[in-house]
Amino acid sequence: MRNSPTFARDPNGFTLVELLIYILLLSVAMTTIYSVFISNVRAQRSQENTMEMVQDLRGTADVMIREIRMAGYDYTDAGGMGFAHDDGSPGDSYDTDANSIHFTMDINENGDHLDSNEDINYYHDAATNKILRRVGNPGTRASNVLAEKISALSFAYFDAAGNALDLDATPADIAKIRTVRLIISGETAEIDPMTRKNRTRTLAVQIKVRNMGLN
Ligand SMILES: [Ca+2]
Numbered sequence: 001m002r003n004s005p006t007f008a009r010d011p012n013g014f015t016l017v018e019l020l021i022y023i024l025l026l027s028v029a030m031t032t033i034y035s036v037f038i039s040n041v042r043a044q045r046s047q048e049n050t051m052e053m054v055q056d057l058r059g060t061a062d063v064m065i066r067e068i069r070m071a072g073y074d075y076t077d078a079g080g081m082g083f084a085h086d087d088g089s090p091g092d093s094y095d096t097d098a099n100s101i102h103f104t105m106d107i108n109e110n111g112d113h114l115d116s117n118e119d120i121n122y123y124h125d126a127a128t129n130k131i132l133r134r135v136g137n138p139g140t141r142a143s144n145v146l147a148e149k150i151s152a153l154s155f156a157y158f159d160a161a162g163n164a165l166d167l168d169a170t171p172a173d174i175a176k177i178r179t180v181r182l183i184i185s186g187e188t189a190e191i192d193p194m195t196r197k198n199r200t201r202t203l204a205v206q207i208k209v210r211n212m213g214l215n
């Protein structure tokens, strides 16, 4: 009888079928481990992207809150400081309403709002998703990008009694502003690997403008 060493069963070894089953099970296990690993990496990446975006959003909101809070600061009682409408620049971006804010203050306490950082306007450019911070007086204004990846920015205004003011309908109500509500939405710089979309977060802050209505 001829021996067939290839297919002979060694009591301590594997048959070819057993070996194939083993390889199959091993590859299923490896695939499972790999996909768990990949989804962990994706989840971590997504979390990092979101945290980074939220930090940027807070930083942007902090700058705006700090400046808006000073609106109307008028140490010498010179008058004329506070929220402003469009002062000659065309369009809907320089006024104080839902999509933009414009305000003045006398930071260096010399009786005017003509010095640096005393005439400020924020506007959301919906075409580029940027917040523009424009500073200075007409003719000498400089425009800077305060933040990018901002999917939405809006403002709401309230009087001393907490009533909402519609400044487009009644522009003169600008003098009654005592609280500004800032709503800002950011989105992640990268498409989220889990959802295949940009993640977004929204911050809403109430800012008391204590210098308004003091004189
Ligand atoms: Ca506007």
Ligand SMILES: [Ca+2]
Binding pocket: 092, 095, 097, 168
């Ligand atoms: Ca307007």
Ligand SMILES: [Ca+2]
Binding pocket: 105, 106, 107, 108, 109, 110, 111, 112, 113, 114, 115, 118
């Ligand atoms: Ca000044």
